[in-house]
Amino acid sequence: MARRPMMLPDYSIGMRNPEMTLGEKIWQINWIMILLTTLVASTGFAMLYSAANGNMDPWASRQITRFAIGLAIMLTVALVDVRIWFRHAYLIYLAGLALLVAVELVGETGMGARRWIDLGFIQLQPSEVMKVAVILALARHFHGMASEEVGRLGNLLIPMLLIAAPTALVLKQPDLGTSIMLAAVGAAVFFCAGVRLWKFAAVGAAGLALIPIAWQFLHEYQRARVLNFLNPESDPLGSGYHLFQSKIALGSGGLFGKGFLLGTQSHLNFLPEKHTDFIFTMFAEEFGMVGGLTLLGLYALLLAFGFAIGLRARNQFGRLLAIGLTCNLFFYVFINIAMVMGLIPVVGVPLPLISYGGTAMLTVMGGLGLVMSVYIHRDIRIPRRGPGDDL
C-alpha cells in the first residue's frame, strides 16, 4: 500500500496547528472517495430496483433519498474539525450505550430480536451507531497512551470494557453478527495501537475456551445456523435452505451472469432477503463473476483510501480512527459476502452502502465522513491530553 496516495498536497512537517478556512477544507475533500461511495451505492440502487422486479418502489427510491441524506451527513462530518470529534468521542460513546440500553427497554422486535427504536423517520439501530462510537472512544483512549503505557496490562482494562459493554448488550438482543463485528473492530484498533500479539493470543485462547459456554447462551436459531453452516446441503429445505439457495443463485450466475432483472433465483423468490442481507447474491447472479469482482474491487479501493489516510494522518487519534473505521467497513463487506457464499455461518450483517436499510447506510457514510475528516485535518497535531479549549 502506497505510503503517499495520490493528490495529497504536501504540507510541511513543521506546520503547527494549521487553522483552515472552510474553503480550504472543501478544497481538501477527497472527491474520489465520494465518487467510489456513490458508485457502490448506485450498484445498490440498481439491485434494489431489480429486487422489486424493475420498480423504484418500495426500495430503490427510499434508498436514494437515504443516500442523499447520508451524503450530506458525510460531508458535514468531514468538514467538522477532527479535534471536535476527539473531544466528544466519549460523549458519543455514552450516547450510543444509552441507546443500546434504551432499545433493550423500549425497542421494537424483529425476527425474535430487539434491534431498533422507531423514531418515525427512521428505524434506528443503536448497534450500528455503536460500531462507530466504539472506534471513536477507543481511538481517543489510545491516543493518550505512549507505547510503553500500551504495554501495561492494567491500561487495557478500560478499553476492553469499552468493547465488552456494547458487545454484551448487542449479543443479548440477540444479534450475533453485530457483536462479532464490534469485538473484531475493537481488536483491530487494539492491534494498531500496538498491543502485544501474545495478549491477543491469550484473549483468543480464552475465547476458544468460552465457546462451549457461549453455545449454551445461543438461541436455537443461532445454533441451527452454525450447524447448517457446517453441513448446509444435508437439509436443503430446512434452515439450510437459504444458504443453499444463495449458492445456487451465485453459481448459476456463472462468469457474466444472467443479466440485469433476469436472475431467476432472485425473481422467483428462491433467494431469501434479496434486498437486504443476500443482495450480493442477487448481484452476482445477474452480473456473474465479472460483476462480483468489479464490486469487490470498488470496495478494495475504498478500503485502500482508508488505509492511506490512516497512514498519512499525523495524530494517533486520526490514525486509529481511520483504520478502525476502514476495518469496520471491511468487516461489513467480508462477513456479508463470505456469508452469502457459504464461507461462514449466516449472520445478519448487511452489505454496506448496498443492502436496503437506513441505519447501516447512514452510519457507514458517517464513518466515511469521519475518515475524510481525518484526511482533511491530517496535519493537525493533537496534544496527548487533548486539544485546548481554544477551538
Add this chain to the structure above:
Amino acid sequence: MALKQESQDSAKTFTRRALLVGGAQGLLLSALAARMYYLQIVEADRYVTLAEDNRVNLRLIPPPRGRIVDRLGIPMALNQQNYRVVLVREQAREVEPILDSLAQIISLSEHDYRRILREVSRKRAFVPVTVQDYLTWEQVSRIEVNAPDLPGVSIEVGQTRHYPYSEALTHILGYVSAVSERELTGDPLLELPGFRIGKQGIEKQYDNALRGSAGNSHLEVNALGRVIRELSRDEGTPGRDLVLTVDAELQTFVHKRLENELSASAVVMDIHNGDVLALASAPGFDPSIFNVGMSNETWQALINDPLAPLTNKAIAGQYAPGSTYKMIVALAAMESGIGSDHRVFCPGHMTLGNAKFHCWKRHGHGWVDMVEAIKQSCDVFFYDVARKAGIDRIAEVSKRFGLGATTGIDLPGEQPGTIPTRDWKLATTGEPWQMGETLVSAIGQGFVLSTPLQLAVMTARLANGGKAVTPRLTRPATDSGEAKEPPSMNISPAMLRVLHHSMDLVVNHQRGTAYGARIDIDGKEMAGKTGTSQVRRISLAERAAGVYKNEDLPWRRRDHALFVAYAPVHAPRYCCAVVVDHGGSVSKAAAPIARDILLETQVRDPAVNPPIQLVAGDPARAQGS
C-alpha cells in the same frame, strides 16, 4: 522532545501494524474472489442445473381416456364433463361468509365445512380447493349468476367416465376408479389427484391403450410454487378408442332377460369367428358408484350379496355342465369305436358293484340309441358308453372343445373349470380313479366344472363343423374381418352330423327335452341341449319323504339349470349358453331364455355388420361428447 519521540514510536508501530492489517484484508478479499471463482466457474454447471430445477416445474396433462364403442360404433363408455366448484383463498379473503353464501345454492354439510376449512388452511393461498364435485347444470348456472358476490369462487370442468348402459354392460366393461397405493408403478400420471384407471373388465384389460400417454407442461414457478408462466407444452397422446365385438342392444336385451331370474348368466357368440356378441351376468351393478366413491355400507352390501353382483359369472362361475356335456361323451364314444347305432336298455338305473346309478327318469327310457339318448338325455346310455370309452378319452375330447382351460378371452378374471383325468385325480387328491367317477363324469357331474363361456365355445365348435374358434371381445387391429379361419380340429363330419341331428331333436322333436322352448319360425329354428348341474344329490331319506323335485328344496340347494344352443339349425351362425343359478327345471328356466336370446340375435343378425373400423389416433373421437 521525549513526547515527540514517543509519538514517533507509536506512529512506527501503527504503520507496521496497519500494513499488516491491510495485507490481511487483502488476503481475505482474495479468498472471497477465489470462492467466487469456485462457485461461479468451477461449480457453475451444477448450480445452473439446480437453478433450472428450482425454476421449472413439470406438470402432467392427463390424457383423455379412450372411448369404448360396440360393433356398430355406439358408445358404451365415454367421458363426460363434470363441473365442480372451487374456492381460491387468496381471492376470497374471508372464506366462511363465502361458504355460507354458497351453501344457499349447494348443500354443504357440517362435515364439508370442516373439510374445506381444513384444506384451505393447509394449502397455499392461490391453490384452488374443491368445495363440491358433480354439480348439476342448474347449480352451475346459479353460481355463475351470483359470481360477483362470490369472490374466489369458480367453476372448473373435469372429466368423468360415463357408462350409458350402466348395469347391462358392467361385467364386460368393468369400471374405473382411483388408483390404489399398490397399483402405483412409478408412472407419475398415476399419482395425479383424481386420476382413474380400469379396475375390471375391458377397462382393466386394455387400460394401457385406453389411458394414452400424458402430455406435459413446463411451467416456470416461484419459490412458493405459484405458476409464473408456461414455458412449453406437449399435449401427449389421448387414449385409443376401442371397438368391441359386442352388440350393445343385444347385450341389453340379454341382460334384461336374465334379470327376470335371481341370478343367471349367458353368452352369445358368433360360431365362425368367435366374436362375443353378448356376455351377461345378472345381477349387475352400477359402475359409476366406483367412480364417484361409495359409502362403506354400499360396498359391504355389494361384497356380501349372496347373488355376487360383482362377479362376472359368465367367465368366473364354474358349474358342473350336467347333460350339456353329453355331446362330448358321445363324441368320445364314437371316436373309441362305438357306433351311433349302439343301443342300451335303460331301466331307470345302472348298477356298478354295490352302487346304483340313477337315470333322471325314474322308470327308465327302455331301449335307446345315441340320438335318442341325447334327445331324451338318458343317463344310463352315457354310463354305458363312458365305461367303454374311458375317462381319459372323454377328457381328451373335452379339452379339444375348450373345456378345462381358460379360453383366453380378453377379460380379466376368467376361470379354467376342471376336466378330470386319472392323473389329475391322483395328483390332486392322492387317490386312484374310481369307475363310478367315470359314470358321474359322463353326465357332467362330479369333478367336471365349466364356465358358461366355455360351454358357449364348446357349442360353437360343435356347430361350426369342428373348427377351434376362440372367443374374443375385440378384433386385433390388423384383422380386416373374416379372413382368418380358425384351425380345424379334424373331427369326422359324420360323427358331427349325428350330434347335430340329436341336438335338433332335443328342441324340435316333441319328445325332446326342450321341445317346449323351440323356435317355431321358419329358418330360425334352434338346436340345443339341456343340462342340470347338481348342487347336491337328493338323499334316500328325502326320496322316502317324497322330495323328488327341485322346486321342493330351498333356493340355495336347488340345481342349476343349463342350456346350450345354436341357430339357425341348418345353417348355424350363432350359439348361446345360459346358466340359471339354482334354476331347478331346465325346460322351465334356462331353455326359454336361450330361445328368446337366440331369436333376438337372429332378428338383429349382428354378424352382417362387422365391427366398425376407427381411424387410429383421432383425438376428436377420444374426447367423447
